[in-house]
Amino acid sequence: MLTRLLKHEFRATARIFLPFYLVLILFALINRFLSFEMLSRLESMAPPFGIAGAVGSLVLLLRLIYFILVAGVLVATLLVMIQRFNKNLFGDEGYLMLTLPVPLWQHIVSKLITATVWVIASGLVTTGSILLLSAKAAPWPRVWETLFAFRDIFGSAGLFLFPGAALLTLVSSILMIYAAIALGHLSPRYRLLASLAWYAVLSFALKALLLGISMALFLSQTWSIDFADIAADPTRINLIIAWFWLLPTAILSGCFFFITNHILNRRLNLE
Amino acid sequence: MSSAILECSNLTKTFGAVTAVDGVTLDIPCGSIVGLLGPNASGKSTFLKLCNKLLSPTSGEVRIAGYKPGMESKRLVSYLPERSYLNDWMKVCDIIDLFADFYPDFNKDKAGNMLQKLNIKRSDRLKTMSRGTKEKVQLILVMSREAQLYLLDEPIGGVDPAARDFILDVILANYDPAATIVLSTHLIADIERILEQVIFIKEGRIILNKTVDKIREESGKSVDALFREVFRC
Structure with missing residues (x-):
């Protein structure tokens, strides 16, 4: 029964985290390629119509979005962990979950394992995205x-x-x-x-x-x-x-x- | 094992100074459709929650097929709460999978047929459904189990009269005579036709527990008429 609980718990949480991770990695990649170095190269080519300034604002905006996403992943990890436990067991969803023929300790363990995995995954994805963004080698x-x-x-x-x-x-x-x-x-x-x-x-x-x-x-x-x-x-x-x-x-x-x-x-x- | 599927002995539940269920002692036999009838806030939902271990009793005890509420009793009981417990992000097929995973007595075909009758697709998302449709989906899930005891809390509370007929038909069509249904409501006239036994509950106390035939024989009244008389404001 624990494996079945885990299956449903991961299904319920993956739909939130996986798109979040994907967007974070995507923004890290975009930021890497649309960097300030690229901006300085553009400036050295002295393009007309102030293109460098516009790209500079865009680079800044993309950096800002990336940092908001990093903060978002970390906050979402904490909030989902709390929400899944509180709402799924002590809220209306508890009427379903707590009437399943499953020992109650397995609910705690399934939520604990899922939350632990997502905390580690969020840490790894965030670190990976920082490396993607900035690592030279x-x-x-x-x-x-x-x-x-x-x-x-x-x-x-x-x-x-x-x-x-x-x-x-x-x-x-x-x-x-x-x-x-x-x-x-x-x-x-x-x-x-x-x-x-x-x-x-x-x-x-x-x-x-x-x-x-x-x-x-x-x-x-x-x-x-x-x-x-x-x-x-x-x-x-x-x-x-x-x-x-x-x-x-x-x-x-x-x-x-x-x-x-x-x-x-x-x-x-x-x- | 006792022939009663549900036994309560001096069951009491208080919330602070309020006594929601007050010393309830009763036996509900196997193989009957029982109406748990009372006005709003009479203790019906609290009683059903105590039977499902969603509330802890202040004193007394409840047993289902001889078991205290727990793992064993949850296998035997199919419970419909008075509120929606469905996750809005789920599709109908997700919730069917969940029921099939945890309840060996869940009949997927039966659920599929009933959903088809209502034109609800397995790929439909619950968040796109009206409250009434969600209630019907929830009832279909609960009645698709081949359980020994169905505890249905206000199954017709929030739906229109046409949907009430559908719900009562679903209950009757899926009713195994060996099983027991306890159905709480205050809308007596709509459900009277399916009841075999009624329990009147007032301020947490059982004030009447008789078969429908006996009520008609002794008082010469319908259950609805007797209810209106007993609970007149």
Whole structure:
């Protein structure tokens, strides 16, 4: 049933994102070919009737549209993520989705996977479009160079641990939004406002927790952490990442998931 | 397993100071068409939402074929809410696919035939349809399932009299005598002809639960006439 939910979730969201990505890539390409260098070439040819000025305005306008599109993709990713969860489960569409014979946790997981994929895709497409627009040469040698430098510091395990921790942080952030929406749903009125308030509360609690972990990490004498020693040892760096980044993020994700699932299961009130 | 498809025991739902469903205890037997009748805001929709686990009861419980509302009961129940739950961006074929994917008892041919009768194409987009047409599409989807219990909330509420006849015909044509239909409405005269049993609900309480034959025999009145008498303002 999860695969079927995913199929419908991707179908519902792809129709928004794919055209957006296509337009973004298209504008990056147009901007690349209609660039300021082309403008300076035009000026050097000293064309009549002020063509260079008109093309210059056009180039500026195209750049502006491109930057608006970049911002649009990022905002749309966030809005669609919130909208799909809120409207599809807690709005009128919930009357259909929540009466399907599917375990409720699968709704959360399907929306989480879809949102994670689109956040990553939006990031990749935006980065790709910037490269398309501005890269003078293929970026791959620089990418490999950075990866090797990274491996020298963090070891081979770090190459997997860092992206894993980053992915888990993304998952945790999405689950926090879901938990805030679900908690806001418990309010008898002004549910959207209540969700925003819950998001602020959860963010504050999360920051307090992170601060606590950092303080413990930096100040505690009981662990006798010698940072000079750690920096030279990739295994110890990775252990610190696992204990102080991965583990708390995994626990937090579990808590947010539990809160959301509990509310859907036991406290649902579609009005 | 009990012979009742739907059992409620002291079911109560409050919203703040308002009690929408107040200590409802009732059994609805298998194989009947039951009218859940009451004026606006009498608790009909709340009761049906409780049966579908879209609301959590304040106290008491409801069971469907012996199951508490959940995965098992959702397989058995085909629910038509009082509002449209269709995504406007979808085409008719998309929503049919969705139903076919999740409900093994969904009969695609039956849905296709009914849509054809209404001249609705599978490629039609829902956003181009009128509210009445959307309601009909939703009813067709719900009635194309071969479910054990149909919970229909105001199926004739927002449509014209001609469409009401179509809707009632759809319900009757697709009704399997082994299944049960619970149909909520306040438009009694239009649906009286198809009802076998009626439940009157007032301010969240069940005030009458009888077969139509018994009502006619005891009071000598039609259900509509009795409703007007009981709920006179």
